[in-house]
Structure formats: structure tokens, C-alpha cells
Amino acid sequence: MSLTFLLLAVALLCALSFVFGRQRAIALSGGRFSNLHSLPVHYGTYTALWCGLPALALLIVWYALQGPVTNALVISDLPVEITSDPGQLSLAMNAISLIAADHGQHLDVAPEVVEAGNRLAILHTISNTALIVVLLCVALTGLSLSYRKIVADMRARNNVERIVRYLMIGCSAIAILSTVGIVFSLLFEALHFFSKVNPLEFLFGLEWSPQTAIRADQVASDGSFGMIPLFAGTLLITLIAMLVAVPIGLFSAIYMGEYASPMFRAWAKPALEILAGVPTVVYGFFAALTVAPFLRDTGATLGLSVSSESALAAGLVMGVMIIPFVSSLSDDVMSQVPQSLRDGSYGLGATKSETIRHVIFPAALPGIVGAILLAVSRAIGETMIVVMAAGLAANLTANPLQAVTTVTVQIVTLLVGDQEFDSAKTLSAFALGLVLFLVTLGLNVFALKFVQKYREKYD
Amino acid sequence: MAVVTADAMTNAPHTRGKSKMAARDLDLFYGDAQALFNVDLDVMEREVTALIGPSGCGKSTFLRCLNRMNDTIDGVTISGKVTLDDRDIYDKIIDVVQLRARIGMVFQKPNPFPKSIFDNVAYGPRIHGLVNSRDELDEIVMTSLEKAGLLKEVKDRLASPATGLSGGQQQRLCIARAVAVSPEVILMDEPCSALDPIATAKVEELIDELRSNYTIVIVTHSMQQAARVSQRTAFFHLGKLVEVGETDQIFTNPRDERTKGYITGRFG
Structure with a gap:
């Protein structure tokens, strides 16, 4: 199941919940919208948001955790001689993910690794299927809970506006956090550099010639x-x-x-x-x-x-x-x-x-x-x-x-x-x-x- | 016809002073829209002339004709004649810069420059080269502030920014700034409309004092103000000068029905 399909499914459910929520509000109003606290469109948006947003959040969390969790499960089954050496482990993990993605036919690796690769593939299938089920459950739960909450004097307008406000806060947070992230990556690499080169020399040195030896046996200046x-x-x-x-x-x-x-x-x-x-x-x-x-x-x-x-x-x-x-x-x-x-x-x-x-x-x-x-x-x-x-x-x-x-x-x-x-x-x-x-x-x-x-x- | 009445009145012999400025047959257009119709008005020397009338009646526009401030607005055309001491100020040989040095202006909203109090007053004398030494400049600034009744309040902080003064002080600073160029006429466009009653009272008092040395034309929305400070009052309506005369006469015994209606608050 691809990500596109899942997103489309969630979008479809959102659209459906919008229609349901709106219909219910119209039905409750008895033909006069002034009987409602908010406009029907707000009730529709309210149900759509409650259907879509938790599902999307789940999707993001699931994809973020899927890789580390399945890898950890596979690694726990590998023999100690492979896992104890970081270099070997990283090679083995490469092979395992290739095998799992069905590209590993020509690899010459230990049977444990092949078995682990197959296991990873199965884990991925399980995870994807589970994702679909859980995702649909979450979306439908959101839909039905919010649908039931709709009554004539529910403040759908205020609720929708509050959710939109949180969405906007989220967007600004992304912008700010990316800046912070960039600054920190700069900072850490720069600190790494300053452990090799004296900061004072860097800040006040009058000569710039960064040519250093590429390999240890080459003859070159120190830079x-x-x-x-x-x-x-x-x-x-x-x-x-x-x-x-x-x-x-x-x-x-x-x-x-x-x-x-x-x-x-x-x-x-x-x-x-x-x-x-x-x-x-x-x-x-x-x-x-x-x-x-x-x-x-x-x-x-x-x-x-x-x-x-x-x-x-x-x-x-x-x-x-x-x-x-x-x-x-x-x-x-x-x-x-x-x-x-x-x-x-x-x-x-x-x-x-x-x-x-x-x-x-x-x-x-x-x-x-x-x-x-x-x-x-x-x-x-x-x-x-x-x-x-x-x-x-x-x-x-x-x-x-x-x-x-x-x-x-x-x-x-x-x-x-x-x-x-x-x-x-x-x-x-x-x-x-x-x-x-x-x-x-x-x-x-x-x-x-x-x-x-x-x-x-x-x- | 009201215009005829007004005409007849301006030409009537006047007991006090002589005419300092005069408008004759003045028409003004903003693009195609006519804002002033055939205005004939005399401004008497060393008197306060008040221009009153409902909003949009053309009194501010007329005031701005007197020092050619309308020149700075695109699309304004003027016909007729405005004279200062019998010389046409719209004549080509007149330098508008020198004209405005002779006819100062104070605006509706206090507009001190973002400079020190001293530099605000010194602005005009400096650009016109009225002084040859720092001492002379100090002298002019001090007397101007004195004349504007502001010296006592600001003499310890001449170097501080003018924008830090209160609204009423700012307006009196603007008057001092105008006075510093030694104009003959001072035009005031609703000078108290942005001020509180106490500041207004001070400015009115000041106008009354300035009258002994300057010819003053003031546009005002307050009829009480016109009655308090002016000797002559002109009533504008829809771009026409309806009636002009002694302030007492205009307020006690207006000849035109429209004037009567306006000052008794029936329209406008």
C-alpha cells in the first residue's frame, strides 16, 4: 500500500465527514440556520478536521518510527559477532535492507543475514497492513465521535477556529525549528572544526590556504x-x-x-x-x-x-x-x-x-x-x-x-x-x-x- | 444673488485699516471639479479675518490660494486674481518661495519637523538667509518663541526634539516657526482643531496678540472661535463666498438666509 493511497483515503474520509457533519447540522437546524450556534459549514469542517488530523498525525508518527523499530527487531536476532562490530553491523544492515527490498539476489552474505532480510520484508508488510487498519480506525473514530458531538448549540465555529490557530502555530514552529536546526548543524560542525584548528588562529590568522593532504602518506602543507x-x-x-x-x-x-x-x-x-x-x-x-x-x-x-x-x-x-x-x-x-x-x-x-x-x-x-x-x-x-x-x-x-x-x-x-x-x-x-x-x-x-x-x- | 451681496459688501467702505490682500473673481478647479466660484474677498491689514462654513465649502482651499500652497497639488487650475499689497501673486515674475516667506502658514495638525525645538524655529531664517551670525539667529529664535508665548515653557530644553512637546505646545511652536520669518500675513488652517480646550484658549489668546503686528486669516469650524478672535468673518458655502462683514454684524445680524441658518445651527 503506497503512501499516496493512504493519503487519498484519508482525504476521501475527510470529504465524507464534511458532508456528514454538515448534513447533521442542517437536519438539527430544522430548516432555520439561526437555530444553530454556527453555520453548517463549520460543523462540516469540524468533523472533517477531527477525522483527518489525528489520522495524519498517526501517519507521520508511524512512518517516523517504523524504520527504527523494525531494524531494532531484526538486529536483536543477528549473531553477536556481527552486532558487536559497528562496521560489520552497518554492512549487514545494508545487505538486509537490500534483501528486504528484493534487490539482494546477487549478494554473497551469511545465511543469518539473508534470513534477517526476509524477516525485515515480512515485518514491513505487517507494519503496512497494520497501519492501514489503525489509520482507518482512527479516522472513523474521529468521524463518529465528532459527529455525535454535534448538537444545535455546539460552538463549532469557535472549535474550528481554535484548531486552525493550532495549525498556524504548528507552521510557525516548523519555520522557527528549521532555523534552529540549521544553526545547530552549523554550530556542531564548526565546533568539530575548532577541535582541529585553534579558533584564535582561525579568527585572526592572516593566511588562508586550506590545502591539506588527502591521504596520510601524501606530502602536503598542513594548511x-x-x-x-x-x-x-x-x-x-x-x-x-x-x-x-x-x-x-x-x-x-x-x-x-x-x-x-x-x-x-x-x-x-x-x-x-x-x-x-x-x-x-x-x-x-x-x-x-x-x-x-x-x-x-x-x-x-x-x-x-x-x-x-x-x-x-x-x-x-x-x-x-x-x-x-x-x-x-x-x-x-x-x-x-x-x-x-x-x-x-x-x-x-x-x-x-x-x-x-x-x-x-x-x-x-x-x-x-x-x-x-x-x-x-x-x-x-x-x-x-x-x-x-x-x-x-x-x-x-x-x-x-x-x-x-x-x-x-x-x-x-x-x-x-x-x-x-x-x-x-x-x-x-x-x-x-x-x-x-x-x-x-x-x-x-x-x-x-x-x-x-x-x-x-x-x- | 448671494455673490452679488458679498461683492457689494467687500467693496463697501471700511472703517478700519486698509486691504492687505484681495481676491477678485477667483475660480479654482481640481481637475474638472470646480471648488471655488467667483470669490471676491478683502483681507484687512492687522486684523483677524475668519473664514467659516460647512465642511467642503472651499474655505481651506481659498486659504491655500493666498500663499499658493495649491501649487503643490497636481491638477489645480486657478483663474482670477489674488493680490498682496496690490501686486498679483500669481504673476509669473513672483517667486513663490519669497511669497511664502511673506505669507506664513500654520496647519490644522501641528507639524513640527523632527528636529530640535531650536532648529524648528531657525528653519525659516536659515533657508532665507535672514541672519549673518549665530547671535542673530539666537535672537530671532528667542523673540519668535516669546511672541508665540512658548519661551517660558521651553527655554531650558531648546535642544530637545520638538516632537516631544504636547500638542498645544507643538502648535505654538509652529506659530513661532512661521513668525520667525517675519511674514506680513499669517494663514491659519483650523489651528486648534487638534487641540484640547486649554491649549485652544492659549492659541486664541496668542492670535489676538499677534494681530497688532500681523494680518491674520484663520479658517475655523468653531463659530465661537470666529466670534472670539476675529474682526471680520466670511461665510463660505458650496464654493461661494456668501457673506462677509464685521464679525459682530455676521453673528448678530446676518443678511443672508444661509449665513443665518449656519450660525444658528440649522444646517452645515
């Missing part, structure tokens, strides 16, 4: 894991990006919000926001194939040596990418400045630009700073453009014409290699990820606090 060059590269590119994005974004926002005619604004604003819709990989090859060669050639004619993968190219393109981010956020905050402030300024004989400079801009400043901080955290976390245009050389330099590398680029290159997974090289990606996460989180929190703190004042 050095100082993240300063990576953060310096990230900050350099971010700085260039912000130098492009902040003035252009801000001035275009001011023009759009304060000067442009409604006609112009109506098409120019969406056009600007299309920039935000360009996939970053497209920006990436634009940077690598158009901007970088252009900069190199221009540099050559000026007598400057520009590396073909330069921080400048990546930063410029990233800045263009961030323009709509800065401009639409600051446009929003500036348009929130109340008209009464503009009137007050015009009424004193201020010109438009005086009003913008002395009244609107200062009033919107907290929001604008918040927008810029969000843009910075976006730039720091940006990966695709820098992977394609910034290069891999971990130079500690402030010269934008040289190649630099960033934290995100290094994480990508560390994890696409074929290193074993618990080497310091691979694990360093998690440590970098953790630091990156903390930096962007800090920036975001700070930006939001900043905006909130000042927003209340001017409304």
Missing part, C-alpha cells in the same frame, strides 16, 4: 586557516558595491519619489525593480565576461595592471544588483514621511530641494540607514557574482584591481571538492558559514532595531 583575508576580500567587494549602490539607489529613489511625474514613475519604478529580478548567476557572467575584460582592457590603456578577476568588477556588478534594493526601500521610507511635514516646509518658503535635504531626508534617515544595512548584509552573503568574477586567490589587499576571494566563494570551493568529510579543510566551510551567519544576523537585527526605534517618533 593554514586564517579567515582575515577572506573577510577582507568580502568587505572590499561589499564596500565597492555599496559605493555604487547607495548613491545611485538613493538619488534615484529621491527622483522617483519627489520629482518624477506620476506617468514617468509608473513605468520607471517597475523597470528599476526588474533589476532585482535578474538571477544572480546572470549578473555573475555579466561580471566575468563583460565587465572584468572591459576593466582589464581599460586598465591596460591607462597603464594600470588590472587582474582579469578583480574585486572591482565583482563589486561594481554587485552594486548594480543591489541598487533596486536600496532605492525601493528608501523610496518607501521617504514616501512615509507625512505630507504635513512637506507642507510645513513649503509653507515657510522652502524650495523642493531644501525640503528634501532638511526635512524629508532627516526624517527618513533611520529607515534609509536600515535599508543600507540590509543591503550590506545582502552583499556580504552574495555568492554567485563573486564565485564567477572575484577569483580564488586569498590575497590580503586593499587594492580593488587585484583578485581577492570572499567567504562565500571559499565555502563553495571547499565543499565541491572530493575531500573526506571530516577533514579540517571541509569542516572549515562550516566555521566560515557560522561566522558569516553571525555577521549578517547581527547586521539585520541592528538594522531592524534601528528602523523600529526611530519609526515611532515621526508617525
Whole structure:
């Protein structure tokens, strides 16, 4: 019996219970819905929810427990010589699950293992059959219990709303728990890394060259894991990006919000926001194939040596990418400045630009700073453009014409290699990820606090 | 015809003062909708002129014509003439920025800038270059706050944000801000509608004091307020100026039935 079938069966039962519940409510009402506490549809939903939700919960729990329980049963019957050695046990379990799934004909294994595999297959069949029976029982019980509870003054509406509220709490819990899960997985792998590499060396080391020996007998460097060059590269590119994005974004926002005619604004604003819709990989090859060669050639004619993968190219393109981010956020905050402030300024004989400079801009400043901080955290976390245009050389330099590398680029290159997974090289990606996460989180929190703190004042 | 009556009255010889501002044949359209019809009104120098009438009657719109604030609204067209000291303020050679420095405005809702109390008052003098030194600026700010009756309450916290003041204090700050530019005329658009009775009383008192130096036009919904602070009252209805005259006469002996109906509370 497949999962699809079970889900369909539950859905069908839900639909039936909806109809039953509604019918019963209509019958109880004696033709006048005002005799009921709630609308018939609420009684239907009530029975449907009580039929479906426990069944679904059971399904999830059953599938979560089925594997561990059946495996434990099978392992308990295996001879001690296999179970005592973790390596052998894991091999045997692989064979057992293959045999159970009917793919194990060509395996050359001990008869105990074959027997265990067959036993696992039987256990699975039993479990699946039991699931169907139990599931249908639960669904029908839910249906009949809730059906019987329907009386004219039952508060079905409130009950349904309460259940829906719990469902929403569940959804938010899933979102929050996934974040927590991601953070913890980062944290544990990073701690693993720090047991191999001194955290101080990682945080303050000036050299980054993560090449370590793949096998114990190879001759290679020990690798050095100082993240300063990576953060310096990230900050350099971010700085260039912000130098492009902040003035252009801000001035275009001011023009759009304060000067442009409604006609112009109506098409120019969406056009600007299309920039935000360009996939970053497209920006990436634009940077690598158009901007970088252009900069190199221009540099050559000026007598400057520009590396073909330069921080400048990546930063410029990233800045263009961030323009709509800065401009639409600051446009929003500036348009929130109340008209009464503009009137007050015009009424004193201020010109438009005086009003913008002395009244609107200062009033919107907290929001604008918040927008810029969000843009910075976006730039720091940006990966695709820098992977394609910034290069891999971990130079500690402030010269934008040289190649630099960033934290995100290094994480990508560390994890696409074929290193074993618990080497310091691979694990360093998690440590970098953790630091990156903390930096962007800090920036975001700070930006939001900043905006909130000042927003209340001017409304 | 009411318009004719009003016309006749404005042109009637007036015992006090001379006309500071005048509107002649003023029509105003928001797009296609006409909001003011043929308004003729004189504003007398160093007097308080109150504009009264039911909501939507065009009194605020008329007020905003007097310092060309309607210029900032899209789709407004105006015909007719508005003069300040006999010069047409809609003339092309008039710089609206300088005009608004001569005709200040106080709005319905107190709208202090999100700056310090000092900077709010200093805003106008600074943008118009009225001062050459910090001392002069201090002087202007202090006298303006004094004139607005606010100096005592705020002199110890000039550097704190103006948004921290109470509503009534904010409105008096806005008056100080307008006064700091040394305007000749001050327009007030329902300046007390967002204030409690005590703050209202203070602002009314202030208006009465300002009258000795400034020409004031005030839009108000409160007929008691019009009666208390103004010397002349103009009654607007449906975009037309129905009647204008001495405040006492308007409230005791209105000539137009509509005015009578409005001030006795039968409509509006």
C-alpha cells in the first residue's frame, strides 16, 4: 500500500465527514440556520478536521518510527559477532535492507543475514497492513465521535477556529525549528572544526590556504586557516558595491519619489525593480565576461595592471544588483514621511530641494540607514557574482584591481571538492558559514532595531 | 444673488485699516471639479479675518490660494486674481518661495519637523538667509518663541526634539516657526482643531496678540472661535463666498438666509 493511497483515503474520509457533519447540522437546524450556534459549514469542517488530523498525525508518527523499530527487531536476532562490530553491523544492515527490498539476489552474505532480510520484508508488510487498519480506525473514530458531538448549540465555529490557530502555530514552529536546526548543524560542525584548528588562529590568522593532504602518506602543507583575508576580500567587494549602490539607489529613489511625474514613475519604478529580478548567476557572467575584460582592457590603456578577476568588477556588478534594493526601500521610507511635514516646509518658503535635504531626508534617515544595512548584509552573503568574477586567490589587499576571494566563494570551493568529510579543510566551510551567519544576523537585527526605534517618533 | 451681496459688501467702505490682500473673481478647479466660484474677498491689514462654513465649502482651499500652497497639488487650475499689497501673486515674475516667506502658514495638525525645538524655529531664517551670525539667529529664535508665548515653557530644553512637546505646545511652536520669518500675513488652517480646550484658549489668546503686528486669516469650524478672535468673518458655502462683514454684524445680524441658518445651527 503506497503512501499516496493512504493519503487519498484519508482525504476521501475527510470529504465524507464534511458532508456528514454538515448534513447533521442542517437536519438539527430544522430548516432555520439561526437555530444553530454556527453555520453548517463549520460543523462540516469540524468533523472533517477531527477525522483527518489525528489520522495524519498517526501517519507521520508511524512512518517516523517504523524504520527504527523494525531494524531494532531484526538486529536483536543477528549473531553477536556481527552486532558487536559497528562496521560489520552497518554492512549487514545494508545487505538486509537490500534483501528486504528484493534487490539482494546477487549478494554473497551469511545465511543469518539473508534470513534477517526476509524477516525485515515480512515485518514491513505487517507494519503496512497494520497501519492501514489503525489509520482507518482512527479516522472513523474521529468521524463518529465528532459527529455525535454535534448538537444545535455546539460552538463549532469557535472549535474550528481554535484548531486552525493550532495549525498556524504548528507552521510557525516548523519555520522557527528549521532555523534552529540549521544553526545547530552549523554550530556542531564548526565546533568539530575548532577541535582541529585553534579558533584564535582561525579568527585572526592572516593566511588562508586550506590545502591539506588527502591521504596520510601524501606530502602536503598542513594548511593554514586564517579567515582575515577572506573577510577582507568580502568587505572590499561589499564596500565597492555599496559605493555604487547607495548613491545611485538613493538619488534615484529621491527622483522617483519627489520629482518624477506620476506617468514617468509608473513605468520607471517597475523597470528599476526588474533589476532585482535578474538571477544572480546572470549578473555573475555579466561580471566575468563583460565587465572584468572591459576593466582589464581599460586598465591596460591607462597603464594600470588590472587582474582579469578583480574585486572591482565583482563589486561594481554587485552594486548594480543591489541598487533596486536600496532605492525601493528608501523610496518607501521617504514616501512615509507625512505630507504635513512637506507642507510645513513649503509653507515657510522652502524650495523642493531644501525640503528634501532638511526635512524629508532627516526624517527618513533611520529607515534609509536600515535599508543600507540590509543591503550590506545582502552583499556580504552574495555568492554567485563573486564565485564567477572575484577569483580564488586569498590575497590580503586593499587594492580593488587585484583578485581577492570572499567567504562565500571559499565555502563553495571547499565543499565541491572530493575531500573526506571530516577533514579540517571541509569542516572549515562550516566555521566560515557560522561566522558569516553571525555577521549578517547581527547586521539585520541592528538594522531592524534601528528602523523600529526611530519609526515611532515621526508617525 | 448671494455673490452679488458679498461683492457689494467687500467693496463697501471700511472703517478700519486698509486691504492687505484681495481676491477678485477667483475660480479654482481640481481637475474638472470646480471648488471655488467667483470669490471676491478683502483681507484687512492687522486684523483677524475668519473664514467659516460647512465642511467642503472651499474655505481651506481659498486659504491655500493666498500663499499658493495649491501649487503643490497636481491638477489645480486657478483663474482670477489674488493680490498682496496690490501686486498679483500669481504673476509669473513672483517667486513663490519669497511669497511664502511673506505669507506664513500654520496647519490644522501641528507639524513640527523632527528636529530640535531650536532648529524648528531657525528653519525659516536659515533657508532665507535672514541672519549673518549665530547671535542673530539666537535672537530671532528667542523673540519668535516669546511672541508665540512658548519661551517660558521651553527655554531650558531648546535642544530637545520638538516632537516631544504636547500638542498645544507643538502648535505654538509652529506659530513661532512661521513668525520667525517675519511674514506680513499669517494663514491659519483650523489651528486648534487638534487641540484640547486649554491649549485652544492659549492659541486664541496668542492670535489676538499677534494681530497688532500681523494680518491674520484663520479658517475655523468653531463659530465661537470666529466670534472670539476675529474682526471680520466670511461665510463660505458650496464654493461661494456668501457673506462677509464685521464679525459682530455676521453673528448678530446676518443678511443672508444661509449665513443665518449656519450660525444658528440649522444646517452645515
